[in-house]
Amino acid sequence: MSLPLNEIETFLDFTAYELSISKNSISLETRFREIPSWSSLNALIYISRINEITNVLITSGDLSEIDNLGDIYKLIKERRNGDN
Amino acid sequence: MAITKHCGIKIKGIVNVIPALTEDNLLLPIIDEKERQKLVEHTGIRYRRISKLPVKYLFNKGIKEAMELTGWSNDDIDILICVTQTTELSIPSLACQLHGELDFNQQTICYDINSGCSGYVYGLQTIASLLSTLNSKKPRALLCCGDVSSHLLSPDDTSTQPIFSDAISVTAIEFDSNDNSVTARFNLETIGKGQRAIYTEMNSLNKKIMRLNGIDVFAYSVKYVPQNIISLIQSAEMHNEIPEAYVFHQANKLINDSIVRKLNLNIDKVPNTLNQFGNTASASIPITLCTRLNEINNWVLLSGFGVGFSVASALIKLSDFVPHKTIEI
Numbered sequence: 377m378s379l380p381l382n383e384i385e386t387f388l389d390f391t392a393y394e395l396s397i398s399k400n401s402i403s404l405e406t407r408f409r410e411i412p413s414w415s416s417l418n419a420l421i422y423i424s425r426i427n428e429i430t431n432v433l434i435t436s437g438d439l440s441e442i443d444n445l446g447d448i449y450k451l452i453k454e455r456r457n458g459d460n
Numbered sequence: 461m462a463i464t465k466h467c468g469i470k471i472k473g474i475v476n477v478i479p480a481l482t483e484d485n486l487l488l489p490i491i492d493e494k495e496r497q498k499l500v501e502h503t504g505i506r507y508r509r510i511s512k513l514p515v516k517y518l519f520n521k522g523i524k525e526a527m528e529l530t531g532w533s534n535d536d537i538d539i540l541i542c543v544t545q546t547t548e549l550s551i552p553s554l555a556c557q558l559h560g561e562l563d564f565n566q567q568t569i570c571y572d573i574n575s576g577c578s579g580y581v582y583g584l585q586t587i588a589s590l591l592s593t594l595n596s597k598k599p600r601a602l603l604c605c606g607d608v609s610s611h612l613l614s615p616d617d618t619s620t621q622p623i624f625s626d627a628i629s630v631t632a633i634e635f636d637s638n639d640n641s642v643t644a645r646f647n648l649e650t651i652g653k654g655q656r657a658i659y660t661e662m663n664s665l666n667k668k669i670m671r672l673n674g675i676d677v678f679a680y681s682v683k684y685v686p687q688n689i690i691s692l693i694q695s696a697e698m699h700n701e702i703p704e705a706y707v708f709h710q711a712n713k714l715i716n717d718s719i720v721r722k723l724n725l726n727i728d729k730v731p732n733t734l735n736q737f738g739n740t741a742s743a744s745i746p747i748t749l750c751t752r753l754n755e756i757n758n759w760v761l762l763s764g765f766g767v768g769f770s771v772a773s774a775l776i777k778l779s780d781f782v783p784h785k786t787i788e789i
Contacts, residue, residue: 416619417495420674421502424714428721433683436675 381430382456387449390429394422404446408439430456462648463695466588468639471778472600473632475525476747476786477518478737479511485622490615499622504713504734508625511608513789514548515628519558519604521789522630529783530632532600534562539569539590539601543579543742544628545767546607547572558604576658577709577766578648579742580605581774584633584762585646591635603631606743612660612670619672623712625738629746643777647692654680654769674712680769681715686722688771689763696775700725703761703775705752710734710744711766719763741766750784757781 381387384404392399395413408414423434426448432455434448442448485506486496500506511518519542527533542554549557555570564570569590575582580603587601606628613620657676663669693700706729708716713734720730733748740747745762752760756778763773 415495416674417499417502420678420714423675424678424718427678427682427718433679434675435679436673439675 381426381452384449387452388445390425391422391445394425402445404444404449406445407443408445408448426452432456462646463692464585464589464646465642466592466644467642468636469588469591469644470634470636470639470780471631471776471782472634473526473530474629474746474750474753474782474784475522475529476627476629476743476750476784477522477525478627478747478786478788479509479513479518480788481510481512483508483510488622490618490621502712502714503622504716504732505622505625505738506735508610508622508738509627509740510610511626513608515544515546515606515608516548516554516557518606518608518628518789519554519630520561521787522604522628523558523562523602525785525787526602526630526632529785532632535565536600537564537568537602538594538596538599539587540564541571541573541583541587541601541603543573543575543583543603543605544607545574545576545741546609546611555604575767575770576607576741577711577739577744578764578768578770578772580629580745581646581762581764581772582648582770583742584631584644584774584776585648585772587633588644588646591633594635597637599635601633603633605629605631605746607741609670609741612668614663614669617669617671619674620670623672623739624670625740627737627740627743627747629743631746645692645696645775646772647688647695648772649684649688649770651680651684651769651771657769658767677711677766678715678718681711681765682718682722684769684771685719685763685765689723689761689773692773692775693761698759698775703759704729704756705749706730706761706763707745707749707752709764709766710737710739710748712739747786750786753778753782753784
């Protein structure tokens, strides 16, 4: 699956696919740690796929400071734009 | 950036010692049965080796085999360095313990290097630096690398258990003072702010266990390893088509594939032993290198990265055939 992740819909499609969940069950307000399939392995796969597609690196420190999928989406947008 | 270059350094033999006892990640009870296939697919690791014996025993066996392979005698060894993080005794050094067991010459330089995944390259650079300073025509060294990482794992830790595997490797290295050509180049770097990516702590039973933050190991590896390699290749005034093989530390498939992608490497030049042997810390590079030694007769790139956070790459010229063997015990 290759998506630019620069639109909310494509980001949610991507997230649903990578975390093997229904897109209807998530939104930007979804707390990612509460997604049933969120495990150390799946989180690593998800972060590596974000890097593969966008070249954005997300660390565990970043994740510890944020809470929901919207925060991840914002992080990707900011870093792709060179804000961080 | 710590880039060094060395003349006359030659690898004369490699012996890998791998425990026969094997665990299968598809049968790993701490991982949900439905997740095991996904784990193997994304880490690239199906089998891991487990040693019930201490790392000293594996090194002892490897050294004896390496002496036989090269035809070297105890009196030939000027330097013995052990790269490990899983010694039973922290005092004295493992190199000194092995020196005593194997009855090496009093004139042998012996010490340990506390290093993991980048340790093979660090060990090679240390030995290359030392050998050229010795007052001898053809000084010789043995570099022992590896760990029994399984001894540091918590049985219920789903981050470390599927990844780490036990093995060691012994590399015989010689310096030819008559050879003025550059045969080894290194780029060693440290990113100490990544020290919590892999670390040990005491658990509630006062047992030392290893912890792994997979996301941070990924982030540090992908951020720093490609640039480390590019800097080394540029400093050698090469381009990335020249090395005949790129031998990476076998971390996991997600990390290694990302590095290969960022360097735009031909995957045929990148050997992989993750499936059979898992992540064997500082032994993973020589174990993987041995799968290509029969095909290489010029430059090879080696790159180790991990605990520290430490990144170390080398360009090594292998113009002569390097005898090698991998044994199971």
